[in-house]
Amino acid sequence: DLFAAVEPILPGLQEDDIVVWVLGSGPYPPGVVALQELLDAASEELEPEDVWQPEDMNDTCLYIFTSGTTGLPKAARVSHLKSIMCLSFYELVGASSRDVVYLALPLYHMAGSLLGIVGCIGIGATCVLKEKFSASQFWDDCRAEGVTVFQYIGELCRYLVNQPQRPGEREHGLRLAVGSGLRPDVWRSFLQRFGAIRIVETYGMTEGNVTLFNYTG
Numbered sequence: 459d460l461f462a463a464v465e466p467i468l469p470g471l472q473e474d475d476i477v478v479w480v481l482g483s484g485p486y487p488p489g490v491v492a493l494q495e496l497l498d499a500a501s502e503e504l505e506p507e508d509v510w511q512p513e514d515m516n517d518t519c520l521y522i523f524t525s526g527t528t529g530l531p532k533a534a535r536v537s538h539l540k541s542i543m544c545l546s547f548y549e550l551v552g553a554s555s556r557d558v559v560y561l562a563l564p565l566y567h568m569a570g571s572l573l574g575i576v577g578c579i580g581i582g583a584t585c586v587l588k589e590k591f592s593a594s595q596f597w598d599d600c601r602a603e604g605v606t607v608f609q610y611i612g613e614l615c616r617y618l619v620n621q622p623q624r625p626g627e628r629e630h631g632l633r634l635a636v637g638s639g640l641r642p643d644v645w646r647s648f649l650q651r652f653g654a655i656r657i658v659e660t661y662g663m664t665e666g667n668v669t670l671f672n673y674t675g
Contacts (some may be wrong), residue, residue: 461480465487472489481494482494515538516537516538519537521533521536522534522536522566522572523566524663524664534568535665536664541576544572544577544580545580546577547573547577547580548580549580549581552658553634553636554583555581556583557607557634558586558603558606559574559577559578559584559586559606559607559609560596560599560605560609561585561587561588562587562589562590562591562592562614563609569609569638583607586599586605591614593618593621594621596618597624597627597630604631607632607635608632608634608636608637609635610640611637612637612638615640615645615648616644618648619644619651628652628653630653634655635648635655635658636658637660638662640657657675658672
């Protein structure tokens, strides 16, 4: 779906020796790498030469574009060390390998990708990826997938609270909600309406060095 946005600048990327990887149905023009073909042909055994290690864990691992709180989005540098530290995120908030985590946040931001996906890998939890958040389908999804943990940004909880009341919306296995930006009034309404769910509110920044956890509520 995103290839159409890249195709007009493909010649320039190729001139700069920038490789474009594509996953999905083709056909594709010459010069791009069909990732699925390489995955199908790859061995399932990991060879020593396939393991790469950075010289310094503080070197740049990737760039994540922030949401642009103070202006346009900015490319924030994320080190290898910070990426690895995200493996412990869900363990710090009380989740485990037995949990099923519901994730409907954009994967091009820190919360969805590193805290969400990498955090699930860190504890070996099951991750239910939703392409787009739907307040009207949320509780049905939770019941169908056996969801026990929900990662939010504050507005998602407000969307749920603002939905018309429906039968069975307290009949779920959700035990933990973790995220950022939950207003106190929405917090109280969320618990009153949907039951005894533990909420762990966090505060941090993609380019920051410190994260705060509110364990007490």
